[in-house]
Every structure is written in structure tokens, then in C-alpha cells.
Amino acid sequence: MMQKTVIEVSHLYKDYQTAAGPFPVLKDVNLRIESGDYVAIMGPSGSGKSTFMNILGCLDKPTKGQYVLDGHAVATMEENDVAGVRNKTIGFVFQGFNLLARSSLLDNVALPLVYSGIEKSERHARAKVLLEKVGLAKHIHSRPNQISGGQQQRVAIARALVNKPSLILADEPTGNLDSVTSEEIMALFGQLNQEGITIVLVTHETDIAEHAKRQVRFLDGKIVQDTRTHASQVLDSEIMP
Amino acid sequence: MFSAMLGEAWHAMSANRLRTFLTMLGMVIGVGAVVLMMAIGQGAEAAVKRSINAMGSNLFVVLSGPPNVGGARSATGNAPSLNVKDANAINDLDGVIGVAPVTMGKAQIVFGSNNWNTDIIGTTPSYLDVRAWYLTDGYAFSDSDIRSATRVALIGKTVAQNIFGDDIDPVGKTIRIKQSPFVVLGVLDSKGQTLDGRDQDDTIIVPLTTAQRKLFGNQLPGSVRQIIVQAESDKTMTMVEDGLNSLLNQRHNIREGADSDFSVRNLTAIANSAAETTRTMSLLLGAIASVSLLVGGIGIMNIMLVSVTERTREIGIRMAIGARQRDILMQFLLEAIMISIVGCLIGIGIGVAGAILVSTFTQAEVIVSSNSVIIAFSVAASIGVFFGFYPARKAAMLNPIEALRYQ
Numbered sequence: 001m002m003q004k005t006v007i008e009v010s011h012l013y014k015d016y017q018t019a020a021g022p023f024p025v026l027k028d029v030n031l032r033i034e035s036g037d038y039v040a041i042m043g044p045s046g047s048g049k050s051t052f053m054n055i056l057g058c059l060d061k062p063t064k065g066q067y068v069l070d071g072h073a074v075a076t077m078e079e080n081d082v083a084g085v086r087n088k089t090i091g092f093v094f095q096g097f098n099l100l101a102r103s104s105l106l107d108n109v110a111l112p113l114v115y116s117g118i119e120k121s122e123r124h125a126r127a128k129v130l131l132e133k134v135g136l137a138k139h140i141h142s143r144p145n146q147i148s149g150g151q152q153q154r155v156a157i158a159r160a161l162v163n164k165p166s167l168i169l170a171d172e173p174t175g176n177l178d179s180v181t182s183e184e185i186m187a188l189f190g191q192l193n194q195e196g197i198t199i200v201l202v203t204h205e206t207d208i209a210e211h212a213k214r215q216v217r218f219l220d221g222k223i224v225q226d227t228r229t230h231a232s233q234v235l236d237s238e239i240m241p
Numbered sequence: 242m243f244s245a246m247l248g249e250a251w252h253a254m255s256a257n258r259l260r261t262f263l264t265m266l267g268m269v270i271g272v273g274a275v276v277l278m279m280a281i282g283q284g285a286e287a288a289v290k291r292s293i294n295a296m297g298s299n300l301f302v303v304l305s306g307p308p309n310v311g312g313a314r315s316a317t318g319n320a321p322s323l324n325v326k327d328a329n330a331i332n333d334l335d336g337v338i339g340v341a342p343v344t345m346g347k348a349q350i351v352f353g354s355n356n357w358n359t360d361i362i363g364t365t366p367s368y369l370d371v372r373a374w375y376l377t378d379g380y381a382f383s384d385s386d387i388r389s390a391t392r393v394a395l396i397g398k399t400v401a402q403n404i405f406g407d408d409i410d411p412v413g414k415t416i417r418i419k420q421s422p423f424v425v426l427g428v429l430d431s432k433g434q435t436l437d438g439r440d441q442d443d444t445i446i447v448p449l450t451t452a453q454r455k456l457f458g459n460q461l462p463g464s465v466r467q468i469i470v471q472a473e474s475d476k477t478m479t480m481v482e483d484g485l486n487s488l489l490n491q492r493h494n495i496r497e498g499a500d501s502d503f504s505v506r507n508l509t510a511i512a513n514s515a516a517e518t519t520r521t522m523s524l525l526l527g528a529i530a531s532v533s534l535l536v537g538g539i540g541i542m543n544i545m546l547v548s549v550t551e552r553t554r555e556i557g558i559r560m561a562i563g564a565r566q567r568d569i570l571m572q573f574l575l576e577a578i579m580i581s582i583v584g585c586l587i588g589i590g591i592g593v594a595g596a597i598l599v600s601t602f603t604q605a606e607v608i609v610s611s612n613s614v615i616i617a618f619s620v621a622a623s624i625g626v627f628f629g630f631y632p633a634r635k636a637a638m639l640n641p642i643e644a645l646r647y648q
Contacts, residue, residue: 059561059641080565087563098558098645102256114245115563159562 005068006166006198007033007056012065014051014221025051026062027221033200035166038193040209041202043218050171052218053202057090057169058082070166087115091160093201095172097152099144099159105131106140109158116163130158134188150181157188161197168192170201174208186211246568250576253548254583261580264544267537268584268624269591272617274530276592279613281599282523284606289519293512295432295441297372299478300508303331303468303485321464322502325449327492328365328468334484336477341368342449342465346457350445351417352404359400360444361418363452369395371471379412379427382448390450394423397442398431419456423447475509482507531620537584538624545577545632556636557644570637577629578622585621589614 012029015022025048033039043049054060055067058074067075070089074082092098099108109127118126131140134154136147144152153173160168170189174182190211193199201212209215210229217225254261305323328342344363349356362368366381382393396411405411411425432441447456449465472481485505495501549556556569593609600607 054642057561059645080567083560083563083565083568086561092561094561094645098554098561100555100558102252111559112562115559115565115568120245163563 004035005032006035006037006070007031007200008066008068009056010066012052012055012062012067014048014055014060015063022063025221026055029065029221029223031216031223031226033198035198036193036196038189038199038211038213039201040212040215041200041218042204042206042209042215044204047218048221049202049218053169053171053200056200057092058086083115087112088163089166091157091163091165091168093153093156093160093168093170093173095175097144097149097156097176099152099155101144104141104143105136105147105155108144108155109162112159112163126162127158130161131155133161134158148181149177150184153177153181153185154188157185157192161192166198168197168199170199172203173201174203174205182208246572246575247579249572250579253552253576254579260544264540265580265584265587267540268534268581268621269537269588271530271534271537272585272588272621273591273595274533275527275617275620276589276609276613277595277599278526278530279523279617280592280596280607280609281605282519282526283608283610283613284600285519286516286523287608288606289512289516292433292435293509293516294373296435296508296512297374297469297471298509299472299475300371301470301472301478301482301485302506302508303327303470303489304504304506305464305466306502306504322493323465323468323489324463325465326463327489328465330488330492331468331470331485334481334488336473336481336484337470338473339367339371339469339471341365341371341469343368343467343469344449344452344457344465346452348419348445348456350400350404352414355404355406357400357403359397361452361456362444362446363449363456364446365449368446368469371469374432375430376427377430378410379425382426386448387450390448390454392421392423392451392455393426393448394418395427395429395446396425397429397444397446399440399442400445401428418445418447421455478507478509534617534620534624537621538581538628541577541580541625542628542632544580545573545629546635548576549573549632549636552636553639553644553647556639557641557647560639560641561645566637569639570633573633573636574626574629577633578625581621581625581629582618585618588621589617592617 009029009031012026013024014026015024017023029048029052041049041052051060055062056069058069062075065075066073069085072085072089074085077085086092099105100111103111106124106127109130110123113123113126128137128140131137134157136151136154136158139147139151144155147155157168168189173189174185177185186208189199189201193213199212201208203209212229214226214228216223303323305321323342325342328340331337332340341364346361347358348361349358365387366383369375369381376395379395381395382391386393394416396416401411404416405414411428414425415422416425417423429442429444429446435441453463470481470485472478482505486501489495489503490501493502559569596607596609599605
């Protein structure tokens with residue numbers, strides 16, 4: 001069974017400009033992620049995993065190297081087109097939920113559709129479906145500060161899904177949640193992956209990473225380990241040379 | 242998408258009502274001041290223009306004198322150096338469409354038990370045309386009244402009020418001027434005050450010959466105090482003035498270089514300078530008011546900069562989920578424009594209300610023209626764009642990663 005490639009990163013370098021000259025953060029990173037996979041990116045702070053995540057999410061550009069996301073050569077794209085990729089191809093889930101405090105849950109979930117130029121009635125219809133899916137149908141007119149952290153993260157997940165992205169990028173999605181709620185959120189991710197959605201999540205907690213089918217470990221700007229959980233049925237994807 | 246953004250802008254504005262209101266206040270005061278000041282300035286201009294029109298347009302007045310008796314010169318208007326023949330000659334000049342010789346004086350008038358002292362103007366029927374002065378009642382005297390020096394009179398509004406009161410119709414009644422009976426032929430329309438505040442309606446007009454022979458006497462038969470000359474148009478004024486000077490110099494045998502025994506005054510020029518003064522004043526008022534508009538604009542910029550900083554994280558979120566730079570730019574620009582336009586609308590309301598208050602409490606004429614409203618509105622909208630652009634651009638240029646990390 002041949003899988004479609006969602007992410008293909010080859011020979012990726014990232015330097016930060018400091019007063020003392022360029023400081024390398026990512027050194028020759030290569031990674032391929034197929035459609036339907038569920039990958040946990042791990043590593044201690046300073047290992048470069050957050051920088052890598054930012055590049056995967058098209059929020060930052062590599063200094064050198066190729067990054068192809070769902071067929072788009074992102075590294076060489078115009079800023080406006082990159083915004084389009086963020087809008088349609090990627091769904092973000094953040095540690096701090098990052099919902100708009102003044103807007104209702106419905107408007108929060110529908111917000112990405114505003115930037116896709118979709119009509120209000122359809123925006124609300126689609127947002128409603130997703131809020132039902134994450135179990136918040138009763139709260140669609142509430143404000144983020146009226147619901148719990150776990151519920152806020154569900155709203156954020158609904159927002160990430162609303163534009164039918166090829167990829168969900170989750171940056172420490174359970175970092176601000178207690179263990180019970182974390183389990184619930186991870187169960188939701190597992191369910192979404194079952195439905196065929198590709199998920200990449202960044203975490204430093206091993207038990208969270210266990211939920212994924214594949215664990216990629218960063219250290220000092222390089223991938224040092226790439227393993228699969230035994231239960232995984234996905235085809236092996238080896239580290240590229 | 243645009244309507245969604247308008248909604249967002251409205252949302253952002255109503256999220257911090259007091260701040261939005263205070264920011265708007267700068268705009269409200271600025272626009273209100275511009276509208277009010279322009280209304281007052283335009284009112285003053287209109288008042289001046291009306292007095293000019295009331296005077297008659299394109300007028301010269303030729304005054305007799307100053308007489309030069311053995312080197313001692315006395316006031317203009319006192320020498321009997323102009324006469325009716327001069328007036329007839331002037332009438333034949335090119336570019337002249339009306340001539341009215343005038344002699345005048347003061348006299349006591351009586352009707353029944355009422356009496357009044359007023360200006361008596363002796364002149365020809367053309368005086369009414371030249372001064373653009375019409376009758377509200379009755380009819381004017383004619384050339385035959387001039388020929389036979391009949392005792393008829395046209396009376397001004399103020400005179401009619403004072404000797405007839407409201408109840409009696411003056412037309413056809415007989416009044417006494419300096420003891421002689423005069424029949425009132427007509428009542429003059431109200432002219433209001435001159436620029437220097439003289440009541441033009443406190444006047445009686447009688448035939449020139451009647452005034453000369455039967456009221457004021459005369460040192461020289463046929464002499465008049467002044468001749469009012471109306472030029473055909475603005476453009477012929479200079480030509481007529483030159484013509485008047487050379488004609489009268491020639492008729493009065495004034496040698497080249499010698500003092501004339503008459504003087505020609507351009508009434509329109511005096512009036513125009515008065516109009517110019519009010520124009521300058523209203524411009525000045527507008528300019529001062531515009532400064533407050535500018536200050537209002539700076540206030541908007543200030544608050545928008547604060548707002549961008551406060552909402553840095555929100556901007557980061559929006560960028561992460563796919564907002565383009567121009568979406569962010571538009572969002573903040575729209576907010577600034579909305580604040581200034583709403584402020585402007587309130588300001589126009591307050592300016593108009595202020596203008597109405599001023600006109601009720603001071604009786605001063607105040608005109609709110611659609612022009613001034615349109616100008617104030619478009620200036621306010623452009624201020625919104627101008628002062629909103631820098632903060633909006635600052636927001637759009639934020640780095641999404643840093644914006645997301647911002648606490």
C-alpha cells in the first residue's frame with residue numbers, strides 16, 4: 001500500500017543570527033511523514049524541536065534546505081501564499097489554546113474560514129458541526145473564559161479542523177492540562193487519526209508521545225532517534241539518508 | 242470577508258468602550274468645531290453679502306466738493322458743484338445703465354398726533370432701480386411728478402411704523418413734511434441696516450424737484466448733493482470711473498492737475514473689502530478648527546498603536562491560522578477609519594446642534610452648508626486612513642512566531 005507524502009524535509013538547516021554570528025539550531029534534518037501518520041516529536045529544550053515545529057507550520061523559514069508540504073515547496077513561496085498554506089493545509093493546536101477571548105466559540109472555530117473567503121452562513125454551519133464533534137454543541141455562544149481548559153483545547157482542535165487541513169500540528173497540546181483532561185485530549189487526537197487525519201505533535205512527555213504511532217527524537221539540532229510503536233500498522237518509513 | 246472585518250472592527254471598538262469613546266472624542270470635537278466655525282463664518286459672509294446686495298450692485302457715488310475757497314477746503318458733499326445736467330450727461334456715458342441725482346436733508350414729519358424726524362431723499366424715479374429698492378405697497382412717483390414738483394412721498398418701513406403704527410394703511414394718507422402736506426404714494430421694502438449700522442428704512446423719498454424747491458431751498462437752482470451711478474457690470478466699473486472723471490472735469494472746466502470739485506467713490510469696492518474681511522475671518526476660524534481635527538487624528542494613532550501592542554498575541558493567532566498581512570492591515574485600518582467616521586458623524590451632529598444654539602441665542606446668522614459637512618467628513622475619513630495606516634502596518638509586519646510568544 002503506497003501512502004501519499006504530506007511532509008518531506010530534506011537537508012534542512014536553520015541558523016539564528018546572534019551578535020556573535022550565526023548560531024545553528026537545526027543541522028541537516030531529514031524527515032518524511034506520510035498521510036495518515038501520527039508522529040510525536042520529542043526532545044529536551046534547546047534541541048531544536050520548537051524551531052522545527054515552526055518551520056513545519058510555515059511560521060518560520062529554513063536557512064537552507066527543502067521543505068515540501070502537501071506538494072507545496074514552502075521554503076521558496078511568497079509570504080502571502082504561505083499564509084494561504086497555513087490557512088488551508090495546516091491546523092494548529094497550541095499549548096496555550098490561543099483562542100480569541102472576545103469572540104464566541106462559534107466565531108473562534110469559524111475564524112480560519114474568514115481568511116478563506118467563505119460566506120458567513122457556511123462558516124457557521126461548518127463550525128457548528130465541528131463543535132458538535134468535539135462535544136461542545138451546547139456552548140457555541142459561550143466565551144473561551146466561560147469554559148474549562150480541556151474544553152478550550154477542544155475548541156482549538158475544532159478550529160484546527162475547520163478548513164479540512166492535510167495536517168494537524170500540535171505544540172505541547174496537553175502542557176497546560178491536568179492528567180485526566182490530557183488523556184481526553186489525546187483520545188480525541190487518536191480518534192481523529194483513526195479517521196485518517198495526519199497529526200504531528202511536539203511534546204517532552206514520554207507518556208504523551210506513547211499515544212503516537214511514531215516517535216522522532218531531537219537532540220542538538222539533529223534527529224537522533226525515529227521509532228515506531230509496535231502496535232502501529234502504518235508502513236515503516238525509514239529515516240532518509 | 243469585508244463584512245466579517247467590519248464586524249470585527251465593531252467588536253474591537255465595543256470591547257473597550259470608554260477608551261473608544263475618549264479616542265473618538267478628539268474626532269468629535271474636531272469635526273464639531275470645523276462644522277460650527279464654518280457655519281458661523283459662512284453666516285457672517287452671507288450677512289455681508291446681503292448688505293452689499295441691498296446697497297445695489299456696481300455702484301459709484303459722485304459727491305460734490307470738496308470746495309476750494311481761497312485755499313481752504315471744506316468737506317465733500319457741501320458745495321453745490323453738481324447739478325441735474327451733470328447727471329443727464331453722465332447718463333449718456335458708455336457702460337452706465339442708471340443715474341440718480343440725489344439731494345437730501347433732515348425734516349420733521351407729522352401724521353395725526355404722531356411726529357418723527359427722518360432723512361428726506363429727493364431724487365428721480367431711477368433711484369429705486371439703481372438701489373434695487375422696491376415697494377411693498379402703492380406705486381412710485383414718475384417723471385411727470387419730477388416735472389411738476391408734486392408733493393408726493395415714498396416712506397420707509399421704519400417711518401411707516403413710527404407715524405402710522407400697524408393698523409393704518411399709509412398709502413393715500415397725507416403727512417406733513419416741514420408743515421407742507423405730502424400724499425404717501427407707496428411704502429418701501431425693508432432694506433435693513435447698512436454695514437455701519439445705519440437704518441436704511443428710516444427714510445422718505447420725494448421727487449428731486451420737490452425737495453429742491455419746496456423743502457430745502459437751494460443756493461443754486463438744480464444743484465444736487467450727490468449722483469448715484471450704476472455701471473452695467475463688474476467689468477465696466479473702471480471704464481465708467483474714468484469716464485465720470487474726465488466728463489465732469491471737462492464740464493466743470495477743471496484744468497489738468499488742479500483739484501476736482503467732486504469726488505467719485507466706488508461703493509462696491511468698499512463692500513468687497515468688507516466681504517474679504519469676513520472671508521478671511523471664516524478661513525481663520527476653519528484653520529483653527531482644523532488643528533483640533535489633526536489633534537484628534539493623532540489621538541487615534543496613539544490608541545491604535547496601544548491596541549496593536551495589546552493585541553500582539555491575537556495578531557499572531559490570526560496569522561497562524563492563515564491571515565495574510567493585508568488582512569491584518571485592513572483589520573486595523575478599518576478600525577481606525579470606523580472610529581474616525583463614527584466620531585465624525587457625532588461631531589457633525591454636535592456642530593449642527595451648536596450652530597442652531599448659536600443662532601437662537603445670539604441672533605447671528607449661521608449657515609450649515611452641505612459643503613462644510615462633506616469637507617469635514619472627508620477630512621475625517623482621510624485622517625482615519627492617514628493616522629491608522631502606520632499602526633496597522635506595524636501590526637501587519639509582525640513576525641508571527643514572536644507575536645504568538647508575546648505575553
